[in-house]
Amino acid sequence: MAIKTRLLLAMLLIICFSHSLYAKSRKKTDAENGLKQISSATNNLPDKAAGNAPVAESRESLETDENSLQDAEESAEKSAEEKWQYLEWEEENPEFVLNYEVVIEALEEKKGTYTEINRLQTETNTTYIQVKPLLPPGNYRYKVITYNLIGIAEVESDWFEFRIFKAFQPEISNISATVNHSSTLFLEEINNGIFNITGKNLFEEPQSKTDISFTTYALERQKKKNAIPLVPQILEYDDKNRHLKVQFNMKELDVGTYNFIAMDASGLKNPADKKNEITVKFKKRVDFDISGGYTLPVILFDDTIKNYMGSNVWPLSLTARLSLMPFKHSFGYFGLGLTGSYTRMFSNFDSYSVDGNLITSHALFVYQLPVRTKIKNSDSRKHIMTLELHGGPGFTFFNDFKFHFDHDINSDPLNSLNISINAGFAAQIYITNRLYTEIGADYIMAFVSDMGFGMLEPEISIGWQF
Template sequence: METKRLLLAVILILLTAAVFAQNATVSEDSAVSQDGSVLETELSVSQDNGSTENAAGSTDVGFAHTSEDATEEALQDAELPAEKRWQFLEWDEETPEFVLFYEVVIEEKNSGTGIWTEIRRNRIKDNTARIQVDPILPPGTYRYKVFSYNMIGIADAESEWFEFTIYRAFLPKINSISSNVNMSPVLYLDEYNDGIFKIEGENLFNPDKSPTSFTEYELIGSAKKNAAVLVPQIVKADEEKARSLIIKFDMDTLDIGQYHFVATDASGLNSGKEKNSLVTVKFKKAVDFDLSGGYSCPVILYDGTIEQYMGSSVWPLSVYAKVSFIPFKHRYGYLGMGLSASYTRMGVKYSGYSINGNLSNANAMFVFQFPVRIRTKTGSGHRHIMTLEAHGGAGVTSIFDLKFEFNNGIESDPLNSINLSFIAGGAVHFYTVGRLYAEVNVDFVHAFMSDMAFGMLVPSVGLGWQF
């Protein structure tokens, strides 16, 4: 009788173990072992930042990560309790109550040969899906897998190998940044700058120092949307103390605005966007106000009415004036608004009578300017030699007080006409002395006159001053 009871108990135990082994599965997204069993794993590493080491995991499937809470606390307090310096491996399983214990195998990769070598094999006393790595692992490349043992002590599930890297962490710090030209963190785009900066701080390592200990550098724009991110060229690094850097930026990529120079080490610690790392890029002269005037000579291109009655399409007795307000200045050019006006005296004399009148044109325009600068002979600055301008807008073209005058003093009624027109043209400003410039300007004007298709080309030359 006792033998039958013992046999029955053994059969019940085996059936229970089989059920437990069948139910010990996890999600479809987890890693599948060679025998078809699966185990989903996740790496979590935390360590004291006050030491010279910190950990961050990185894998092909993206499950590994650095403990953000531990990193933040490490930044706030270098004197952390011992438990904050521990490293942990964590994983998930849907039915941990059917697991008797786990076993974790850790291997290290030789950076020279690429050969993996087993360095740890830890067994958890219960079914807690978390293990403390003790002693902590030094910086390097590692991989691990987890074995799951069922209620009768048989390994019935295992994960695939998952790689992670532990980086050596040094919190970078930026104490100052200054341009090589003016020894200031403020750059002026209307002055010469070679793009070279000197950085003073702490833990400023060369980007390619080693696979587990390096620092990356960026100049990050402070704009809320589409902030520019520029990567500098490292000209020189303080290899001994890592307290200074000489870097260079392509000045053609810098536009007006504020930027922060940020250093980020391999573990993800960064210097932050502090006041000492701020770089300001602007124009020394924020707004331009141009005033010019001179001689013009309108040439009527089409509609022969005026030429038919007055015998000419070219009218040299003309003057012009122009003013431009340029408040928006960027690396790619200047944007602003302007007003232009011209006046022409028209007249012709025939036997017994003459025809006299006036032609004027006034416009409001959008203005785009592109400054051209060259290096000075000493190489220490830039000189503004010219500005290329394009403009266009709308306005009015008027023919007024146009009348026939006879020798006996009789005059016809004057003709006055005000018509909508548009203007498009370009100009070149040649700077001679200081802000004085000579201007060459060519405009095309089309006026919407009733019963006439009136268009003219207006070349002009003059002098101007930039306030």
């Protein structure tokens, strides 16, 4: 008799285990067969007293084609078996649970009160249940009642709110800027950031926390990870939900390619493709500047030059600079450059004279900020000025410095090549679209043994931008 009892208990355990596996397998299969067009209930739920709060999951497909409403209804009926809605929760000790009961209430919008619409019970202690009949879009709340192994209600959760959204697939068929009726913006031009957008299912943004049908809009940048989407200001809606007018802050639009994305309440959004693409760029991809002019070096400290040559100011000097600016953005241009100067230094005294050449050369990191103004009676802007900061390492070369005495007696030449750094600023004032005059100043610090050499080079030049 004892053996039969044990066999019976073993068979019951196998049956229960098989049933649990079947339920989990069935849940997974239903989820995998769910429609691509679905509406999802999103939840931010607090913790309940014992264990984690239940999590609501909901899916529903809905076709809204105005020209083929009848076909959509027939398609919805055919796919009814594929629609599913689940409530799922977690339990710390399911082995001590016989089953669960789920109470669902719907919010009556006009009254602002909840009314019970369904009670569901699990057959076992599985922590999920399929909602039947399907809930239509709306605002709901639910609670879960836990029954212990002898069938007595033991734990009752708090109420948790959730929404089932209406699902509409947004579509974008065209996007263009109002200033040039194109999807390409040039940062040299005047842009108000306003775009006209056409498509389907372009609904209003959410107006309240209980909205079950709405659309949100953003501009997403391509090929840039973790970029924050730009959210527009909606200027105009279309009654048929087929047209939008939006405005972006032009200060937030940098060089690059963007996609305008519309996402409905359920999470459906239009694919990123050429139809919703915006390109922001400069008309001229790279700038190449070259200039040359006059500089007046002034030695600021160390008396070596003054003691031997009698002055710290040397007017016979020339300077030249070139810059290559391949990285252009709305907040400024970045590039590389080279600068150099030549100074002829000489002094005559009663019994001797001294002369030599001071040559500097530096590689530069360059930042430029263009300044543009609106052209009268035009949508274009004129480039009137560029403000520049630059600096970098290089060399300062004391070349062929000699003392000359009577009877053609000369000292050995002094040649000294020294590492130095350059830091400076400039303003380029444009006379024409390419020709400019430049004023600025560079500070040069040379690391010379037994000598602290610092020099200021104010300059004025003429330049050309290629």
